[in-house]
Amino acid sequence: MQLVQVGYYRTIANENRIRMISLAAPRGRILDCNGVPLVVNRPAFSVSVVPADFRGDRPRARLAEALQISTEALGERLRKQTSLPLEPVVVNRDADLRLVSRIEERIEDVSGVMISTDPVREYPTAAWAGHLLGYTRAVGERDLNKRDKTGAPLRGDIGAAGLERWYDDLLRGVDGVGYRQINAYGQALGPMPEYPDIPPIPGDELRLTIDVRLQALADSLLRDYVAGTVVAIDVRTGAVVCLETRPGFDANHFVGGMTANEWDSLRSDSLHPLMTRATMGLYPPGSTLKLVTMAAALESGAMTTSQRLSPCTGGYRFGNRVFGCWKKGGHGSLDMFGAIEQSCDVYWYQAIQRFGLPVWAHHARTSGLGRPTGIQLPGELNGNVPDAPYLDRKYGKGKWSRGLLLNFSIGQGELLVTPLQLVQYFAAIANDGVGMRPQLLAAHRAEGGSWVTTKPEAAFQLPYKKVTIEAMQRACRLVVDGDHGTAIGIRDHQVRMAGKTGTAQNPHGNEHAWFVGYAPSEAPRVAVVALVENVGHGSEFAAPICLEIAKAYLAMDANGIAFNTRLSPESN
Numbered sequence: 001m002q003l004v005q006v007g008y009y010r011t012i013a014n015e016n017r018i019r020m021i022s023l024a025a026p027r028g029r030i031l032d033c034n035g036v037p038l039v040v041n042r043p044a045f046s047v048s049v050v051p052a053d054f055r056g057d058r059p060r061a062r063l064a065e066a067l068q069i070s071t072e073a074l075g076e077r078l079r080k081q082t083s084l085p086l087e088p089v090v091v092n093r094d095a096d097l098r099l100v101s102r103i104e105e106r107i108e109d110v111s112g113v114m115i116s117t118d119p120v121r122e123y124p125t126a127a128w129a130g131h132l133l134g135y136t137r138a139v140g141e142r143d144l145n146k147r148d149k150t151g152a153p154l155r156g157d158i159g160a161a162g163l164e165r166w167y168d169d170l171l172r173g174v175d176g177v178g179y180r181q182i183n184a185y186g187q188a189l190g191p192m193p194e195y196p197d198i199p200p201i202p203g204d205e206l207r208l209t210i211d212v213r214l215q216a217l218a219d220s221l222l223r224d225y226v227a228g229t230v231v232a233i234d235v236r237t238g239a240v241v242c243l244e245t246r247p248g249f250d251a252n253h254f255v256g257g258m259t260a261n262e263w264d265s266l267r268s269d270s271l272h273p274l275m276t277r278a279t280m281g282l283y284p285p286g287s288t289l290k291l292v293t294m295a296a297a298l299e300s301g302a303m304t305t306s307q308r309l310s311p312c313t314g315g316y317r318f319g320n321r322v323f324g325c326w327k328k329g330g331h332g333s334l335d336m337f338g339a340i341e342q343s344c345d346v347y348w349y350q351a352i353q354r355f356g357l358p359v360w361a362h363h364a365r366t367s368g369l370g371r372p373t374g375i376q377l378p379g380e381l382n383g384n385v386p387d388a389p390y391l392d393r394k395y396g397k398g399k400w401s402r403g404l405l406l407n408f409s410i411g412q413g414e415l416l417v418t419p420l421q422l423v424q425y426f427a428a429i430a431n432d433g434v435g436m437r438p439q440l441l442a443a444h445r446a447e448g449g450s451w452v453t454t455k456p457e458a459a460f461q462l463p464y465k466k467v468t469i470e471a472m473q474r475a476c477r478l479v480v481d482g483d484h485g486t487a488i489g490i491r492d493h494q495v496r497m498a499g500k501t502g503t504a505q506n507p508h509g510n511e512h513a514w515f516v517g518y519a520p521s522e523a524p525r526v527a528v529v530a531l532v533e534n535v536g537h538g539s540e541f542a543a544p545i546c547l548e549i550a551k552a553y554l555a556m557d558a559n560g561i562a563f564n565t566r567l568s569p570e571s572n
Contacts, residue, residue: 300359
């Protein structure tokens with residue numbers, strides 16, 4: 001029978017001594033706009049189990065002992081990961097040498113256990129990597145129906161947050177195949193020359209619009225505050241050159257896998273360190289939204305820029321309630337430019353009544369507020385632009401107070417925006433009405449290939465006449481350069497900024513400080529927003545941050561390394 005059925009018996013024998021394993025493909029590196037590595041790979045030990053060879057209570061107990069976990073916890077790790085009987089399941093990533101040594105000491109008692117060297121992620125810029133770059137996790141039960149670019153079931157790691165998740169298809173390579181000779185214990189003895197490995201294909205390399213130097217600067221400027229965010233975008237292209245959120249977290253802690261207690265502690269933190277405040281934080285924009293009220297007043301024909309309303313005496317009576325102005329002594333009589341320059345609340349309380357809620361809500365929505373910007377980050381939130389149907393649903397049809405309208409005129413009440421939406425809006429004002437889609441990916445390339453660049457993309461056109469946009473630009477300049485501007489403190493003769501301060505009421509503590517603007521005011525190239533939570537006035541806390549970021553960016557731009565010049569396809 002051995003002679004007649006030699007092929008059959010040879011196949012069985014080979015199946016007993018040859019194990020086909022997956023060779024993990026390195027994920028693509030992520031670089032900043034100048035080619036500085038932000039995410040790289042490093043070799044690390046992985047401990048895996050081949051289910052077909054890992055049978056019996058003794059191997060399970062011995063491996064659990066080596067891993068210093070319970071047999072139940074080991075069983076849970078095996079259960080959560082998808083695998084064929086002969087496909088290794090990783091039970092410990094980024095294992096240290098001490099753990100590998102413990103397993104090697106027990107190797108005869110743990111049949112079916114394999115130790116391999118695989119590439120794992122490393123985040124050199126740990127201070128801000130988590131929100132922007134994200135992190136990876138092991139493929140598990142939730143990924144049963146997902147496939148890689150070859151159509152095969154996913155293996156290894158998958159992007160779990162940030163850019164790692166958004167661009168997982170690009171960053172993920174194609175795993176190779178290795179052939180290993182095994183002994184009776186299911187332990188790999190080494191490669192087989194007669195069966196050469198099929199090497200893995202690395203994932204694409206990504207080059208971002210982010211400048212690591214601006215990120216480091218933003219991180220240092222926010223360091224003295226508990227929570228906040230800074231975003232800077234190129235008004236001409238939409239390139240996001242800086243996106244910083246505080247508090248942050250170190251993405252390297254996810255590489256080897258977190259314990260349940262560590263994960264619960266991170267998720268339950270009252271400061272919400274996992275939340276990307278730039279795209280997921282919803283805040284009342286405060287006085288920064290007076291520009292929307294101004295545009296609605298002009299575009300509806302209800303008012304002109306020279307129009308003066310009842311003088312501000314520090315408050316405005318509406319019905320049986322007095323709505324206060326931030327300046328207790330009042331601003332006196334102002335025209336529209338003065339009302340933006342000095343951020344008078346009373347002027348805008350009166351203005352919004354001249355055209356009403358439907359007109360105001362329409363202009364807020366067509367300005368890109370209350371909807372995602374389309375940035376390449378998962379989890380971006382809509383925000384909320386309240387209108388009559390919304391208020392009817394919340395309070396009952398017609399049962400809401402008309403005084404809510406006054407709150408909306410100065411960016412308070414149920415109005416909620418993300419910092420990214422706000423800076424996109426001001427960038428559109430600076431860009432003569434064209435709002436660009438925020439972009440994080442400058443280019444990508446496969447191994448050995450050429451860079452494929454991302455083209456700038458217009459997101460919306462502000463529905464304003466040219467004269468309206470010019471009036472808004474003048475008003476923004478007066479906020480910084482006017483004799484009574486609320487941001488006069490950041491007047492700088494080298495870099496002239498334009499923008500708007502905001503101090504938003506917060507039911508959970510002190511006011512949030514806002515500033516959003518652009519520079520240079522006469523020929524805008526960069527728009528910046530800063531939000532600092534629970535500190536007070538935007539002019540004092542947020543505006544100086546924006547000035548420093550704008551100055552740094554323009555200095556780099558002057559040296560020819562701006563987004564639109566540093567992305568030549570063959571660079572780096």
